[in-house]
Amino acid sequence: MISKNNSLSIIYFSPTGGTQKVVREIATGMGYRKLRDLNITKDKAIPKLQFSKDDNVLIGTPVYSGRVPLVALQRLKKMKGENTNVILVVVYGNRHYDDALLELKDLVVDLGFSPIAAATFIGEHSFSSPKYPISEGRPNSTDLRLAKDFGKQIMTNFENHKKIKVPGTYPYKERSEKLKVKPKIDMDLCDLCGMCEKVCPVDAISIFKDRVDIDENLCIYCHVCVRICPQKAIVIDDKRIIKSAKNLHEKCKQPQIPEIFL
Ligand SMILES: Cc1cc2nc3c(=O)[nH]c(=O)nc-3n(C[C@H](O)[C@H](O)[C@H](O)COP(=O)(O)O)c2cc1C
Known part of the structure; x- marks a missing residue:
């Protein structure tokens, strides 16, 4: 059972900071006094972590090509749970999250965690620029209010948490070919x-x-x-990135809204 007596560990990969903002706001809403903040965006300081069944964990990652970024996936594999409650969050750039949340859920179940809540939020797309803005300014104040409310909702409902279902299909969307890109x-x-x-x-x-x-x-x-x-x-x-940014700018104008799965 998720309980406020224990501490909460938040674990996130977040190069441009959108995922970090969202998971921190969810954690604020959850209201734990003891909070362990594990930013796995840089590899160096990541310890191998074993969580027990009394721990509570919140994991956040961005969506890359409809999937969990490979680097995030590799780093998350250093964690181990023991039927540990986990809340899962993916943050995407207003196109879609495709199979990322399902992939994250499958991964953490394999690692010994028990997902009890999940959500998708929107961040400014990494490819966004003044010329081709894509979901600029997200997560905005409304997103962050929803994130905090989601955190509160997890705690008010904690007695009744069951295993959750999240959207996504098998086989997962194929990862895009890794481009050689040199800033x-x-x-x-x-x-x-x-x-x-x-x-x-x-x-x-x-x-x-x-x-x-x-x-x-x-x-x-x-x-x-x-x-x-x-x-x-x-x-x-890089021409391919600019083309993709232009495309996303033109086709993904309709602001997406966060979804929660409890
Ligand atoms: C290589 C790459 C692929 C991406 N693929 C997607 C995608 O499939 N769907 C989407 O909506 N956003 C996509 N994004 C945008 C990120 O999900 C979005 O910018 C997110 O907010 C980044 O999180 P961060 O700020 O925590 O780094 C992609 C970004 C990068 C760099």
Whole structure:
């Protein structure tokens, strides 16, 4: 049974911060005094974690190509439950979440967790730009209010939680081919501050005294480097990404609404 006497662990992968905002707001709504915040966006500090049946866990991940991002999947596999209650959240960029929530649910069940609630929320699409905005500003204040309410609802109803069903189909949507994408740095603007290297979730960026190297085999085009750069020195101008951004900008204008599964 989910109970307020125990602590809550929130575990999330969130390169551009949308998922982090949503899961933190759900946790606020749940009202635990003891909160363990495990950000697995960077790999380095992730311990192998064993949870017991008395623990409560909330896991959040973005949707990449209708699935759980592979890096997030690999990092989540370090967790182990023992019939541990878990709440699952996926955050997507206003196109669709396809099979991501089902895949996340299947994964955590394999790892020993017991999903008792789930939700889908909307974040600003990683490919969004001033030229091609896609779900810009999401999660907005309404999304975050709904996230907090969802957290409250989980707790008020905790006696009655049953195993949940979530949307999705088998076989899961095929992952898109991994593109080789290399963000471009304008060295006239770059002052080698190292922010991009620090935030890159897959350590694809290395800063040297006089240059920045980016490994296109590692880059997952999450765009956090573009967003964080104080000098606006980084762009991803790969034609395939720009085409996809234009397409999403034109076709995904209708704002999607969060869904909850209790
Ligand atoms: C490689 C890639 C693939 C994506 N695929 C989808 C998708 O299939 N559907 C969707 O609605 N959003 C998609 N998105 C957008 C993200 O789900 C969205 O931007 C999310 O808010 C990112 O979460 P974060 O801010 O926590 O990093 C994709 C983003 C990236 C980088």
